[in-house]
Amino acid sequence: MKPKEFNAERTRLTELALDKANLNVKRFYSFDHAAYAEAALSARTKELLGLVASLVLRCDDCIRYHLGQCKALQISDAELQETFAIALLVGGSIVIPHHRRAIEYWEALKEEV
Amino acid sequence: MKPKEFNAERTRLTELALDKANLNVKRFYSFDHAAYAEAALSARTKELLGLVASLVLRCDDCIRYHLGQCKALQISDAELQETFAIALLVGGSIVIPHHRRAIEYWEALKEEV
Amino acid sequence: MKPKEFNAERTRLTELALDKANLNVKRFYSFDHAAYAEAALSARTKELLGLVASLVLRCDDCIRYHLGQCKALQISDAELQETFAIALLVGGSIVIPHHRRAIEYWEALKEEV
Amino acid sequence: MKPKEFNAERTRLTELALDKANLNVKRFYSFDHAAYAEAALSARTKELLGLVASLVLRCDDCIRYHLGQCKALQISDAELQETFAIALLVGGSIVIPHHRRAIEYWEALKEEV
Amino acid sequence: MKPKEFNAERTRLTELALDKANLNVKRFYSFDHAAYAEAALSARTKELLGLVASLVLRCDDCIRYHLGQCKALQISDAELQETFAIALLVGGSIVIPHHRRAIEYWEALKEEV
Amino acid sequence: MKPKEFNAERTRLTELALDKANLNVKRFYSFDHAAYAEAALSARTKELLGLVASLVLRCDDCIRYHLGQCKALQISDAELQETFAIALLVGGSIVIPHHRRAIEYWEALKEEV
8 A cells, every 4th residue: 555545545534533533532532642742752762662562463554654654753774674573573473464564665655755 | 345345245255154164163153143132231232342342352344243233223423432432442542443444334334324 | 359459459559650650641541531431321331341342352450340340330140241241252262261250250249248 | 370279270260150151151161162172183283273372362371271181182392392482483472471381380280290 | 365366465575575674574584484394293283273373363364374385285174164163262253254254265275276 | 579579480480491492482582682682773762662562462571571671771760651651552441450560560670779
């Protein structure tokens, strides 16, 4: 999936979900943004934390979202590879299919710029 | 995915799986039906239990199936939203992509009728 | 584990965790309370939703907490059994050890009153 | 935990759980026994399947139960080690604490005989 | 998804992932191959162990890969059904959608030969 | 559990597990060490990645191990809190019991020095 299409679809569905959401659902979605803001830890480190959590929990959409943020924050290929290695180690070979798709998406992100 | 297509594909694959199944697999599939029957808990409550379990375990097909049952049992939007809020809370933001797709499917279910 | 001991330990650790918590962690803990309040769904149904989610995600502490709430809300043995059956079905036999401990805790809750 | 104590506690809680169980819960527990019976696959292979599933889903009680069955079926140390290697690979380093405890329990099983 | 297409896509993405991989990621991928080699346990048994782990962890790509290996090693329909029954039992009904797709893929594998 | 006791028990079981391990299991354990070495990412960042993965996968032993490493690398309370907030957000309230125990262990680590 191309980053542009992924982002457009993600935005479309998020808007639909928030349009229908009750207060608690809305609060949860807004909480999602607050936790990644730069503070004692840099925004770069926090995106890597979000990425590794998404990898071991094996959620392609979450992985793609964090990869997009990592690109915007200029995470290097080497930094990403080390994050992948930890995710594969902790989460096991069941993470491999998500890792393969993550690499493809990351390359697409680099080409898009 | 449209509800009609989802249901047709689900039926096709279930028939194939049962056609090939051994006795233990068949027993498991039949057990799946028994647990949701109205008893001390209403069928409506049981479908919400199945839905919240499917959400926190993050299975889109299971979510769609239970949303279809919820529609048939006239679960309201408000009841559904509160179930979603609990699923997001317990299961975390990793549930969000499934929540977004669940909302889209629910809206499609409402249009279909 | 006896309900009184469980509750005392849970309270002690929650107070410690909140004493050390930053704003986002505190917000998450408070969100945890909001989602179970009576609204379009009854508080009873919501506790069963929390219970089934805790069972399929296999968290003994969460199960015990929701069993305590279920007791306070006068959930019957029959209602509980049907919730257990759905959790076992959806989550599989890997839930059985948690189910066994849940039953023991539930019986202890009934004796305590 | 010593195998004798584990088995006694497991039996005690299973009896309690079944004593309180409704029909669907009882059916689920009985289904649990049927799936491991010798058929096209040997009982030995089936116990290893149950063990590897328990390891990657990280359930100590389930692991101990299957190790006990493996001992009764004279699974060798070498066969067990290869099963552990697959479980560690597929499930990742998050399985390591369970692996450590499994080894200790296995050694206790060998001493008990 | 047809086996040929699945394998081609899997090969393409694996090559891309390894082309970009750092040393630790490469080591993890190579470890993945070593664990399934014939030794104290037969390659056939090891593929079934990999399959049941993939089923309970609910990874369609991993399931398809192991089904392909099972076909090459002449696992019978009956052996496969017993493996599925254990996976459904241990992992629960949340495994059913993956089971349905696995059956379809297995039938496609048989037609392809 | 006190850090000293945890570490002693962890060392004892690791030595037992490695004493009994076959080559593939040994390789997996050694891989576990390699992935956390300082490289393009700092050792501090890598420990936080290991910690957040352990939190969302809910493994108390893994959490304690990484907290010990974080202490040795002088991770601050504020950095830890932000890591906890991301883990709670991504993993959901099912992480809360592990968070509570993590806080207690962290405080014990600080007192021990």
